[in-house]
Amino acid sequence: MNSKELSKALPSSQHEEEIDEKPNEAQGDFRVSDDNDETKQYRRLLRKMDMRIIPILAALYLLSFLDRGNIGNANIQGLSKDIGLVGNQYNWCLTVFFFPYCFFEPVCNALLVKFRPSIWLPSIMVAWGVVMTLTGLVQGYSGLLAARFFLGLTEAGLFPGITFYISLWYTRADAQLRMALVFASASVAGAFSGLLAYGIVKMDGVGGLYGWRWIFILEGLLTVLVAFSAFWIIPDEPATANFLDEREKSLAIMRLRIDRPQSTTTPQERTLNHQFKWKFVWAAFTDWQTLFHCLGYWGNAVAVYAVSLFLPTIINGLGYSAEHAQLLTVPIYVAASICCIAVGYYSDKTQKRGLFVFISYAAVFVGFLLAVAPSSFIPGLTYAGCFIAACGIYPAFPGLLTLSANNYAPNAKRATGMAIQIGFGTMGGAAASNFYHKQDAPRYRLGHSLVLGFNVLGLVSMVVYYLICRRINKKRDARWEAISATYTDEHLIELGDKAPNYKYTL
Known part of the structure; x- marks a missing residue:
């Protein structure tokens, strides 16, 4: 992208300030002689941001998923038996986690916009x-129930x-790979959790505590240590x-402003506290x-919570020991x-979001169908089904x-809308935590069938969403040239994704 293309992409009121003024130290001069040079500069900037931002975000998310899912590892090591859980009490301890998680997510993201991420997170x-x-x-x-609620x-x-x-740092074209790198840490957390649990339970009896207690204690202390850093x-x-x-700041901000012109107004309104308005929070709800x-x-x-909370139990039911x-x-x-x-990389490379979401959903469908469909219980087929399903579950999340x-x-x-999406969607975890019961072991056909049904619901919803967005984009393309003169830059910014020149990503 050269300076002429940048000029066309920017509103005229901002163009003179950002491009035509002589460069100074405060602004930074990112103008370059040709497209290739600017591309190289931007790639260097992306690498620099990736090295600083992605590792710590991945570490934070890995530990969060490790801490919410390690109860499954602890349970097959004797948690329910040792504290006297009966009936569906274990399932209720799983379920209660999701109620505060769901309802406080929109509030938390509003607070993150209002305050500093470096303090809040x-x-x-x-x-x-x-x-x-x-x-x-x-x-x-009661103690475990309270602990899971506060977690x-x-x-x-x-x-x-x-x-x-992530959306504050990366353009829409670059976001999914970075989202995938962070979210992949959730699947790494699953592997890490199994390995950690296998080692930690060897501490059974140390300090007079059962091995499953040490899983919570040591992993919790690790989280606190990383949090302070x-x-x-x-x-x-x-x-x-x-x-x-x-x-580099100027180049990063300019790329984001060109990519999302509805998100910022003037250079003085680049920080989050200047952009926060309660009417935008309400707009996300409606x-x-x-x-x-x-x-x-x-x-x-x-599907993801069915796997993360019950995978050790499901595999244990296939005839293997807990270890x-x-x-x-x-x-x-x-x-x-x-x-x-891999899916995140190719989605960014091809700029196709919906296609890869559909493929991921299809893999989940095939995986759970393998676990449900056979008339007789085949342990190897159930394990293969879990394998295939997981390979669709985890790529789907960054795409969504x-x-x-x-x-x-x-x-x-955007902050509020994403929090509502995640909060409401995470209630799926509350549902999944009640799908698998001891009496259904070892096949867990009811649980697998319910997950399969919700997978179909999600797939149909996203297909309909794709078709609606494509229809809106075509209408806006057809009308924009005729009505563009009637809108000011400020009006378009206030309209956000409702602006007649805003195109939904497909």
Whole structure:
């Protein structure tokens, strides 16, 4: 993209200030002689941001998924028996996590926009690390129920915060691979959880504590340790990032403004606190596309929590010991991580979001169908089904989140809309935590069938969403040239994704 193309992409009121003025130290001069030079500059900037931002986000999300899912590892090591859980009490302990997680997510993302990510994200991480550590000391059903409730409350702001945070740094064309790199850490967490649990339970009896208690205590302490280091590592946004020089800041901000002109107005309104307006928060709740994002996310969330909470139990029911079941979860999660990153890469490369979401949903459908369809129980086929399903579940999430990140504007609406999507969708975890019961072992046909049904719901929702967005884009393309003179830059910014020149990502 050369300077003439940049000029066309910018509103005229901003063009003179950003392009025509002589470069100075405050602005930074990113103008270059040709497209190839600017492409090289932008690639160097992306690598620099990737090295600083993606590793810490991946670490935070890995630990959050590790801490919410390790109860499955602890349970097959004797948790339910040792604290006297009976009937569906274990399932209720899984379910209660999702209620505060769901309802507080939109509030948390509104607070992240209002305050600084570098303070908000590490702070909530310290809180849930403390809760996780104390979970290792629970003595009965009520204690575990309370611990899981507060874990959901304190974790509520992380995942929607991370997904919105990525949109502050990367353009829509570059977002899904970065989302995939972070979300792949969830599947790595599954593998890591099995390996950690296999080693930690060897501490059974140390300090007079059962091995499953040490799973919670040690993993909780690790979370707290990483959280304190995150206070000094996480930058807020490109405009205030101290690891970028002025030239790099200007290039990063300009790319984002061209990519999302409805998200910013003047250079003085580049920071989050200037962009926060409550009317944009409310707009996310009333937008037609929020329903489709929620249903699509719900369909996949049911599957991901079914796997993360019950995979060790499902494999244990195939005839393997608890220790071997822990280890057999590892190859499934490793394969899922590879697929997640590969799909993210090709989605960004081809700029096709919907296509890869559909393919991922199809893999989940095939996987759970293999576990349900045979008339007789075939352990190897069930394991293969879990393997295939996981390779579709984890790539689907970055695609779904990138679609919502691409299609909400401005920033405050995007932050809230994504939080609603994740919050509502995460209630699928509350549902999934009640799908699998002891009496259904070892086949768990009811649980697999319910996950399959929600997968179909999610797939149908996203197909309909795709068709609606394509229809709206065609109408806007046909009308924009005739009506463009009637809109000012400020009016278009206020309209956000409702602006007649805004195109939804497909």
